[in-house]
Amino acid sequence: MSGVGFGRPLAHDSVLHRRNPTVKLAVLLVVSTVLLAVVDPWTPLALWVLALVAVARAGRIPWRLLLRAQLLFGPFAVSILAVNCVTRDGPVVGALGPFEVTGPGLAIGLSLMLRTLLVGTLSVAFVLTTDGARLMTSLHQHVRLGARPTYAVLAGYRMLEQLPERWTTIRLAQAAREPARARRQGSAPAWLRAARTGRGLPDDAARQDDAAPREWRARRGGGTRLPVSPRALARAAFTLLVVTLRQGERMAVAMETRGLGAGPRTVHAPVTLDRRDAAFAAVTVGVCVAVIVAAARLGVLASWGSTFG
Amino acid sequence: MIEVRGLSVRFPRAEGPVLRGVDLDVADGERVLLLGPSGSGKSTLLRVLAGIVPQTVDADVWGSVRVAGAPVVVDPARPGGTDPGQAPGVTDVPTLARRVATLTQNPADQLCLPTVRDEVAFALENRAVPAEQIGPRVHAALTSVGAGHLADRRTSELSGGEGQRVALAAALVADPEVLLLDEPTALLDPVGARDVADAVRSAGARTSVLIEHRLDELGELPARLVVLDAHGGVRADGATAVVVLDEARALAAEGVWLPLAAELRAAGVTSLDALAPDAGPGAPGAALPRTTAAPLLRAHGLGVRRGTRTVLDGVSLDVHAGRVTAVLGLNGSGKSTLLHALAGLLPGGPDAGTVTGARVGMVFQQPEHQLLTRTVRDEVAYGPRRARLPDVDGRVERALREHVLDGLADHDPFRLSGGQQRRLSLAAMAVCDHEVLVADEPTFGQDRRTTRATARALTALAREGRGVVLVTHDLRLAGLVADDVLVLHAGRVLAHGPAEAVLADDDVLARAGLRLPPLLAAWRTTGLPLRPLLEALDARTAGSPAAQPERVA
Numbered sequence: 001m002s003g004v005g006f007g008r009p010l011a012h013d014s015v016l017h018r019r020n021p022t023v024k025l026a027v028l029l030v031v032s033t034v035l036l037a038v039v040d041p042w043t044p045l046a047l048w049v050l051a052l053v054a055v056a057r058a059g060r061i062p063w064r065l066l067l068r069a070q071l072l073f074g075p076f077a078v079s080i081l082a083v084n085c086v087t088r089d090g091p092v093v094g095a096l097g098p099f100e101v102t103g104p105g106l107a108i109g110l111s112l113m114l115r116t117l118l119v120g121t122l123s124v125a126f127v128l129t130t131d132g133a134r135l136m137t138s139l140h141q142h143v144r145l146g147a148r149p150t151y152a153v154l155a156g157y158r159m160l161e162q163l164p165e166r167w168t169t170i171r172l173a174q175a176a177r178e179p180a181r182a183r184r185q186g187s188a189p190a191w192l193r194a195a196r197t198g199r200g201l202p203d204d205a206a207r208q209d210d211a212a213p214r215e216w217r218a219r220r221g222g223g224t225r226l227p228v229s230p231r232a233l234a235r236a237a238f239t240l241l242v243v244t245l246r247q248g249e250r251m252a253v254a255m256e257t258r259g260l261g262a263g264p265r266t267v268h269a270p271v272t273l274d275r276r277d278a279a280f281a282a283v284t285v286g287v288c289v290a291v292i293v294a295a296a297r298l299g300v301l302a303s304w305g306s307t308f309g
Numbered sequence: 310m311i312e313v314r315g316l317s318v319r320f321p322r323a324e325g326p327v328l329r330g331v332d333l334d335v336a337d338g339e340r341v342l343l344l345g346p347s348g349s350g351k352s353t354l355l356r357v358l359a360g361i362v363p364q365t366v367d368a369d370v371w372g373s374v375r376v377a378g379a380p381v382v383v384d385p386a387r388p389g390g391t392d393p394g395q396a397p398g399v400t401d402v403p404t405l406a407r408r409v410a411t412l413t414q415n416p417a418d419q420l421c422l423p424t425v426r427d428e429v430a431f432a433l434e435n436r437a438v439p440a441e442q443i444g445p446r447v448h449a450a451l452t453s454v455g456a457g458h459l460a461d462r463r464t465s466e467l468s469g470g471e472g473q474r475v476a477l478a479a480a481l482v483a484d485p486e487v488l489l490l491d492e493p494t495a496l497l498d499p500v501g502a503r504d505v506a507d508a509v510r511s512a513g514a515r516t517s518v519l520i521e522h523r524l525d526e527l528g529e530l531p532a533r534l535v536v537l538d539a540h541g542g543v544r545a546d547g548a549t550a551v552v553v554l555d556e557a558r559a560l561a562a563e564g565v566w567l568p569l570a571a572e573l574r575a576a577g578v579t580s581l582d583a584l585a586p587d588a589g590p591g592a593p594g595a596a597l598p599r600t601t602a603a604p605l606l607r608a609h610g611l612g613v614r615r616g617t618r619t620v621l622d623g624v625s626l627d628v629h630a631g632r633v634t635a636v637l638g639l640n641g642s643g644k645s646t647l648l649h650a651l652a653g654l655l656p657g658g659p660d661a662g663t664v665t666g667a668r669v670g671m672v673f674q675q676p677e678h679q680l681l682t683r684t685v686r687d688e689v690a691y692g693p694r695r696a697r698l699p700d701v702d703g704r705v706e707r708a709l710r711e712h713v714l715d716g717l718a719d720h721d722p723f724r725l726s727g728g729q730q731r732r733l734s735l736a737a738m739a740v741c742d743h744e745v746l747v748a749d750e751p752t753f754g755q756d757r758r759t760t761r762a763t764a765r766a767l768t769a770l771a772r773e774g775r776g777v778v779l780v781t782h783d784l785r786l787a788g789l790v791a792d793d794v795l796v797l798h799a800g801r802v803l804a805h806g807p808a809e810a811v812l813a814d815d816d817v818l819a820r821a822g823l824r825l826p827p828l829l830a831a832w833r834t835t836g837l838p839l840r841p842l843l844e845a846l847d848a849r850t851a852g853s854p855a856a857q858p859e860r861v862a
Contacts, residue, residue, distance in 0.1 A: 179696035259435035262403035
């Protein structure tokens, strides 16, 4: 997703962008929780289609991006379907290789698969329309998340932003100490060995004779060869951990010396929470309930161990 | 405003106290410069004044400290006192922060929030300033440090100098009575350092305590100078103009870059011309003659693009055995990219041109990033073991000796001081047997003593017959170690030639945006050879390296 920074929303404005982050998060949690009770495929299918259209419109999220997000959750969703198809008891409706597929297994599997795609779509929409820092400010403001945890998360976010660059530097420093790939055994040429063993500088005549260096000269195409053994990666990861922890300590001190934790505080740019957020929550949850009611009326709604309608 | 009485501090597991019986009084509006050798407890004193030691960082503390009327350390011997540092009535750090602001070296450690506006507003929010007042005050603070135009930026996108000015605004925004500055310009390039130093000076007539070791390029110094000794006591206290001359010799040996007059005093001369006998022809610093031999490494017509931006354009450079080349230029001129290209560490390789020749090792700007093992010995042995070189133990012992790391072989690299880590990273790279070594700002943020040790190490590598390329902002260092200088500007080579000739070329320096430090400007008037002159000056001011024990951090 080029152009989208970590923890930063898509650059445009939209109805979803303008909604209160805490309300969006709450709606996402409510819808996900309600759907835990639904096991028929039709209800989540209807909600998934509605959700795709809704977030594409209200969040102005490009369809291509939404499709890529589906692919992100796709493999997990399909694996849930497969496992349920072949592990649940009931009348056999087909075969998947050596396994028998049961009717209830297929229905529950499809339901869970679609639920995964639905929750995935809503989560992606939340992330793509919500600024991480505004979310923390909103949680601090509206659900009384303490100042220390709030700013610890924000400082952690700053460190995460710097992590990729730091990792690259550490890995390059590591690569610089790897032996060249096609290096001849026996290492340094005579003139360099002479210099190293204390016999002083080679005289000019010796260095004029450039044969030795040319001998072990290899073309350097330029591509980076990073050591990829688990050991090498573990070493680099440890270095990254130590350096980052140290920085975390220093940032904690910096925030304290600027008065974090001195008592009551204000927020300079409060996140708004108004009627439009209430309307958003009502509409979203309302649509969800309406779909479930409609499913029940049509006799397709199913929950664990029972069917309605 | 600041009242320190008999202050002693000892950290857990430390052999002795880092501060011993320090007395210090700073009047309202007074500005104090605090100097002392590495390990003398300068930073610790500042952290005590901010309440961090012992409240956040555990330590045993004796004596009493009051800052801006608030009790920060209460003497247990006095009525009402109990355990050191734990005494009731001690002001906690966040509360003390209403009156005392701190600025440290690294902007990355101080910018904790995603946007500049959030960052500067933070201190006001914590003081519960009404929201409608915060906007105007943030704007005023940013404007006062020349950073008004940065208000809408994200903190992750700022350069070092910009970041440090934002951090200064974030410290000043709540209008503190006392400003504590711990080497605020140490990690900045000369342009950024000047901007920040100017911003600090114009920050208003506040009480301030400043730790700084680049006195040569700082311009106007605070009026009062306090010098700590190696044992954590006060060695000298008085008018800066007087004390800096009286203490010149000791300060130079302890790692402080002095203003020109004090530097000359430390060297025992009255003018640079007086060093002529030391710096004459045939002095030990004379470079190897330029050879006609084929270069060890040849870069030809290098071009690198990042998106639509041209980072390097048609850069050619030959690296010869026994010679040191310094690459100079402003931030963003392509210096680091050139080094990565030379070392074959450019992801994907250069877009144009070729690099052919020897194997290249690289020393990185922050030594911490190079550390990969748990002991100093393993760290040095890492490269040779990977390369299956013969006699690894012998090589390691030699390298430890040459880089003055003998006693530290079993120490944890991450627990060494900054200077020790720098020497370790140089040693670890030097043992790898690369024919060419490139170094990216190897003296960044280091004091003069470590800078001098780094210069010696790089020169020694060239003397062994290797080729050395270093990128630096420090023109004095370039003058001291470089045979050749290559000046980059916007990805192109502006000048490439013998160090003395390039550093004497006003036109090139002006076009590259480089400014000579006062010492080099003075050198231009003497007609003496540059490198022997700088070596003579260093030799006369250094003291003996062996007599400078360093504390393990």
